Amino acid sequence: MAHPGPCAEHGYYSRVFDATPEAIRAILCSAARYLRLLLPEDVAGSVEIVLAEILNNIGEHGYSAGCAGRIRLSLMLDKSDLFCTVSDRGDEIPAGLFQTGPPRCSRPVPADLPEGGFGTFLIRDLTREIHYRREDGCNLITFHMTV
Incomplete structure (x- = not known):
């Protein structure tokens, strides 16, 4: 069950x-409503894609079978920037997976990517900056998007 947060106007x-499929789906719907109150439709849609990829990956791969998490x-909107932090105590994320890389010249061919590779590409492509670190048993993913 989700805990309520501050109002969107703030x-x-x-x-x-x-970290269950049902709770993640409910949060994605809630976040989508929030984002659409404050952002243009196309920007809100891009943020939703990034959030869905990150949250679904945590739900699918972050916690060992049978472990609850x-x-x-x-999310914080500051003028023309959106800052996001996602944290969990699940399994460690492979090193370098979410680090911002050099500019991409072309989109990859989905069939040539490893399992989950296109989702990671979308996250990296749509965010301005993304960082991951593991600290005291906690995964911390932060990203920044210009809105």
Whole structure:
């Protein structure tokens, strides 16, 4: 179950929820409503794609089979920038997976990518900056998008 966060008019959205498909789906719907109150449709859609990829990956791969876990999501809108933090206590994410790389010249061919490779490409392509670190058993993913 999600915990309520501050109102959208304050430009801040925060939730803590179970890492289950149902809870993730509910949070994505809630975040989509919030984003559409404050952002143009195309920008909100891009943020939703990034959030869906990150949250679904945590739900699918972050916790060992049978282990329950929680995810914390925070979004903060500051003028023309959106900052997001996602944290969980699941399994460590492979090194370098979410680091911002050099500019991409072309989109990859989905059939040539490893399992999950296109989702990671979308995340990296749509964010201005993305960083991952593991600290005290906690995964912390932060990203920044210009809106």
